[in-house]
Amino acid sequence: MTAAASSARPALRDHLVARAFRTKTGAIAGGWLVLLALAAIFAHVLTPYEYDVQQLSAAYSPPSLSHWLGTDEFGRDLLTRILYGARISLSVSVISIGLSVLAGMVLGAAAGYFGGRLDRMITTVIDLSWSFPEILVALILVAIIGPGVTGTMVAITVAYLAQFARLTRAQVMAIKSETFIEAASGLGASHRHILFRHLLPNAITPVLVSGMLATGDAIILEATLGFFGLGAQPPTPSWGAMMSSGTALLFKAPWIIIFPGLAAAITVVSINLFGDALIAGLDVRSRPRTE
Amino acid sequence: MGLLEVDRLSVGIGRLTLLEEIAFEVDRGEILGLVGESGSGKSLTALAIAGLLPLIGARVTAGAIRFDNTDLTRLDESRLRKFRGRRIAFITQNPMTALDPLQPIGEQVDVVARLHLGLTADVARSRTIEILTQLRIPEAATIYRQYPHQLSGGMKQRVVIAMALAGEPDLIVADEPTTALDVTVQAQIIHLLTSLVRERGLALVLITHDMGVVAQCCDRVAVLYAGRLAEQQGVNALFATPAHPYTHALIDCIPKDGMARDSLTGIAGSVPSVAHFPPGCRFHPRCIGRQSVCETNVPGATALPGGVVSCHFPLNGDQRHG
Amino acid sequence: MTAYVVRRLLMLVPVFLAVSVVIFLIIHLIPGDPVDNLIKIGSGPEQRAAIVARYGLDRSLPEQYLIWLAGLVRGDLGTAIVAQRPVSTLIAQALPHSLALGGLSLLVSAGVGIVLGAVAMRYRDGPIDQAIMGGVLLGSTLPTFWLGLLMILLFSVVLGWFPVSGARTWSSLVLPVLTIGLAGTALVVRVTRIAMIEAAQKDFVLLLHAKGLPPSRIRLRHVLRHALTPVVTILALRIGWILGGAVTVEVVFARPGLGTLLIKALNQHDYPVVQACLLMLAMAVMLGTLVGDILQAAIDPRVRANLK
Numbered sequence: 063m064t065a066a067a068s069s070a071r072p073a074l075r076d077h078l079v080a081r082a083f084r085t086k087t088g089a090i091a092g093g094w095l096v097l098l099a100l101a102a103i104f105a106h107v108l109t110p111y112e113y114d115v116q117q118l119s120a121a122y123s124p125p126s127l128s129h130w131l132g133t134d135e136f137g138r139d140l141l142t143r144i145l146y147g148a149r150i151s152l153s154v155s156v157i158s159i160g161l162s163v164l165a166g167m168v169l170g171a172a173a174g175y176f177g178g179r180l181d182r183m184i185t186t187v188i189d190l191s192w193s194f195p196e197i198l199v200a201l202i203l204v205a206i207i208g209p210g211v212t213g214t215m216v217a218i219t220v221a222y223l224a225q226f227a228r229l230t231r232a233q234v235m236a237i238k239s240e241t242f243i244e245a246a247s248g249l250g251a252s253h254r255h256i257l258f259r260h261l262l263p264n265a266i267t268p269v270l271v272s273g274m275l276a277t278g279d280a281i282i283l284e285a286t287l288g289f290f291g292l293g294a295q296p297p298t299p300s301w302g303a304m305m306s307s308g309t310a311l312l313f314k315a316p317w318i319i320i321f322p323g324l325a326a327a328i329t330v331v332s333i334n335l336f337g338d339a340l341i342a343g344l345d346v347r348s349r350p351r352t353e
Numbered sequence: 354m355g356l357l358e359v360d361r362l363s364v365g366i367g368r369l370t371l372l373e374e375i376a377f378e379v380d381r382g383e384i385l386g387l388v389g390e391s392g393s394g395k396s397l398t399a400l401a402i403a404g405l406l407p408l409i410g411a412r413v414t415a416g417a418i419r420f421d422n423t424d425l426t427r428l429d430e431s432r433l434r435k436f437r438g439r440r441i442a443f444i445t446q447n448p449m450t451a452l453d454p455l456q457p458i459g460e461q462v463d464v465v466a467r468l469h470l471g472l473t474a475d476v477a478r479s480r481t482i483e484i485l486t487q488l489r490i491p492e493a494a495t496i497y498r499q500y501p502h503q504l505s506g507g508m509k510q511r512v513v514i515a516m517a518l519a520g521e522p523d524l525i526v527a528d529e530p531t532t533a534l535d536v537t538v539q540a541q542i543i544h545l546l547t548s549l550v551r552e553r554g555l556a557l558v559l560i561t562h563d564m565g566v567v568a569q570c571c572d573r574v575a576v577l578y579a580g581r582l583a584e585q586q587g588v589n590a591l592f593a594t595p596a597h598p599y600t601h602a603l604i605d606c607i608p609k610d611g612m613a614r615d616s617l618t619g620i621a622g623s624v625p626s627v628a629h630f631p632p633g634c635r636f637h638p639r640c641i642g643r644q645s646v647c648e649t650n651v652p653g654a655t656a657l658p659g660g661v662v663s664c665h666f667p668l669n670g671d672q673r674h675g
Numbered sequence: 676m677t678a679y680v681v682r683r684l685l686m687l688v689p690v691f692l693a694v695s696v697v698i699f700l701i702i703h704l705i706p707g708d709p710v711d712n713l714i715k716i717g718s719g720p721e722q723r724a725a726i727v728a729r730y731g732l733d734r735s736l737p738e739q740y741l742i743w744l745a746g747l748v749r750g751d752l753g754t755a756i757v758a759q760r761p762v763s764t765l766i767a768q769a770l771p772h773s774l775a776l777g778g779l780s781l782l783v784s785a786g787v788g789i790v791l792g793a794v795a796m797r798y799r800d801g802p803i804d805q806a807i808m809g810g811v812l813l814g815s816t817l818p819t820f821w822l823g824l825l826m827i828l829l830f831s832v833v834l835g836w837f838p839v840s841g842a843r844t845w846s847s848l849v850l851p852v853l854t855i856g857l858a859g860t861a862l863v864v865r866v867t868r869i870a871m872i873e874a875a876q877k878d879f880v881l882l883l884h885a886k887g888l889p890p891s892r893i894r895l896r897h898v899l900r901h902a903l904t905p906v907v908t909i910l911a912l913r914i915g916w917i918l919g920g921a922v923t924v925e926v927v928f929a930r931p932g933l934g935t936l937l938i939k940a941l942n943q944h945d946y947p948v949v950q951a952c953l954l955m956l957a958m959a960v961m962l963g964t965l966v967g968d969i970l971q972a973a974i975d976p977r978v979r980a981n982l983k
Contacts (some may be wrong), residue, residue, distance in 0.1 A: 099823055455900055
């Protein structure tokens with residue numbers, strides 16, 4: 063969504079997003095995402111608790127009026143931690159996917175536009191990493207960089223890069239052959255002019271939409287790394303890390319696992335539904351491949 | 354009364370009416386040419402006769418399709434299936450895509466006889482090879498085991514025709530059977546179909562936009578325009594004295610003496626889409642002889658000596674070659 | 676066909692080499708002295724010297740790679756730092772568990788997914804289709820590990836039907852397979868449904884109807900068969916994705932396997948084990964793609980024709 067809003071052609075993009083919001087599922091899904099983003103930003107105002115202050119006397123409280131979603135093993139308010147966790151989960155995912163889209167578009171556009179050996183080199187590397195699951199690529203990178211927020215962000219950025227590079231390349235190749243590009247290069251336009259004025263603006267919408275959908279996957283990937291203890295390190299709350307510490311307490315305090323997971327699940331489903339609403343507004347030709 | 358009688362047939366999708374009161378007849382040993390530009394409703398008529406309208410979400414809204422005195426529009430799907438492939442065979446436009454690419458040729462022909470005539474696998478197999486041979490497919494026994502991608506376009510169309518013949522049908526509906534083929538192969542296929550009709554006494558509805566093919570082999574011609582019947586006549590009368598200005602224009606489009614005419618594209622403009630059918634006579638925006646009545650009133654059917662025309666001002670003999 | 680399989684295997688060699696280079700480099704890309712990454716903290720100078728000699732750490736990078744690769748080929752994957760045992764032994768213990776879980780999940784995903792996809796296509800846009808596609812949306816978006824935890828909570832803790840964790844009995848496989856299977860099934864359902872809808876619009880299907888074949892037979896023997904080609908492609912391409920799910924699920928259900936081994940080694944900085952696990956998973960992905968290609972050739976005569 064963030065990516066979609068910061069596009070080069072606001073008129074069309076606003077139109078597309080606005081249209082998605084006008085559908086019923088689009089409105090509900092988009093509504094949840096906006097609300098969650100606001101709640102994450104204003105978490106420090108919204109809740110009376112701190113995310114890292116332990117209060118062992120209140121440990122393992124089930125959901126109640128004072129702790130709506132209960133407390134964890136250190137007596138920390140779960141709702142507070144979920145909201146602060148949303149900051150980490152959302153910003154890590156959105157920023158990483160943003161970087162991934164950017165890098166993927168540069169690589170894909172270069173490969174698709176210039177062709178030849180550059181294309182073959184980029185395509186080989188991209189196809190190689192694309193055939194491996196994102197989690198595997200991410201684990202290799204985390205193994206190298208080490209656990210933490212930086213490692214997670216690099217891992218997500220690289221893990222999804224292939225997808226955007228492939229998509230951009232395909233789009234650029236498809237549009238490149240269209241007549242108005244040939245006309246432009248016939249008129250002596252520079253590579254930069256053609257690439258940035260003609261090719262990328264036309265390729266950007268499907269890439270952004272698939273970037274939006276990938277943000278949902280990235281939230282899960284971030285949570286999974288966190289769950290493995292490889293993401294944001296304690297006491298920083300992230301959804302994955304919260305559930306990781308809750309595993310041992312599954313019988314004693316299941317809410318520690320249920321609620322962060324529910325937050326992640328609703329968010330990811332919302333992103334997908336909103337993405338579908340966006341896709342429905344695109345024409346068939348520029349529809350990104352989602353498989 | 355012919356073998357097939359299409360009687361004031363109307364076809365629609367949703368609230369749109371695609372075909373309106375189409376009527377023609379074909380008898381055994383006879384070839385009916387169904388002509389018109391793309392969008393005129395030829396293929397839809399073919400689908401209607403084969404009872405395949407539900408596949409594209411369309412349905413018969415009025416009229417009847419009488420085949421050997423049975424109204425096909427009143428049959429349910431399972432009883433209709435007894436006709437399809439058995440007594441009424443269908444040949445589609447593009448032989449390249451008409452065969453299942455994952456199944457050997459022979460099995461695709463066999464299945465018709467096994468399903469409709471109850472033949473065993475062995476009998477069906479030798480019969481298929483026999484039919485393939487009759488259709489002058491060389492080395493039929495080898496072809497039998499091959500897959501569609503191993504055959505040329507002309508060969509594939511022969512296989513499609515073999516599939517049509519396998520059920521020993523009385524009527525074949527061929528939807529532009531030669532459009533996707535080379536010119537030389539076209540002539541072969543047309544010749545093949547014609548001789549089948551003459552030798553076996555089949556009835557053939559030949560859908561085409563090629564007036565040359567029509568002149569070559571058809572007995573009767575029905576001209577469709579924008580979902581309505583423009584004219585129906587015997588082939589000689591039609592070419593000698595076309596009554597509808599549209600038929601006249603179509604005939605004018607035939608390249609003569611091997612030379613393309615100025616207006617090979619024929620008539621200015623194109624067939625309107627369903628959503629934009631004009632009021633009155635649907636041909637009037639493109640008609641050179643239109644009057645104000647043409648823009649408001651739908652022309653009724655006027656009887657001709659051996660046919661029928663729907664035009665307020667049918668051409669008479671003097672004008673027809675002007 | 677045999678020639679094709681051999682050729683496809685040979686085509687995997689460069690891919691394998693590329694992947695092995697990346698995995699080999701892990702040791703050198705991690706901050707710090709590679710020796711420290713291969714040895715227990717506080718080891719004496721003799722042990723350090725032994726490691727340097729064994730991995731050729733005093734030589735150039737390409738030479739080190741060749742030494743490492745030669746070890747791989749001999750089945751020598753190094754010594755686990757924490758467990759102080761040959762890595763190959765650890766892998767040999769973990770692999771059967773992962774193979775059983777991954778293979779079974781793949782079968783369940785493919786079987787259930789194709790059936791549900793065909794059903795959804797049959798009743799397209801009706802309530803059954805919508806229900807299936809709703810389940811698909813959930814299955815493809817819910818975090819796998821969370822789903823696994825919820826399954827444990829429901830079936831093991833509340834209902835007590837299956838063991839919570841471990842791998843001692845066959846019944847311990849049910850929940851892990853279901854957890855991975857849901858995500859895999861979601862993928863297969865989606866592909867099957869779309870592929871069948873597309874196949875049903877092909878020309879030859881019209882002609883099959885015109886031949887008077889019963890619609891159910893057309894759907895099963897022709898349309899579904901056509902849809903299987905993309906399904907197999909997607910399954911082969913995403914086989915690693917399902918294995919990825921297996922990694923997560925192993926950790927959640929505390930099952931022995933490559934995933935648990937990998938995550939534990941990552942947390943313990945036991946790099947020889949990390950390398951070996953990643954290599955095994957990468958090889959599984961490559962072999963999966965190969966199997967997919969072979970299956971595709973079995974389904975489609977046109978693919979077979981291109982082999983020659």
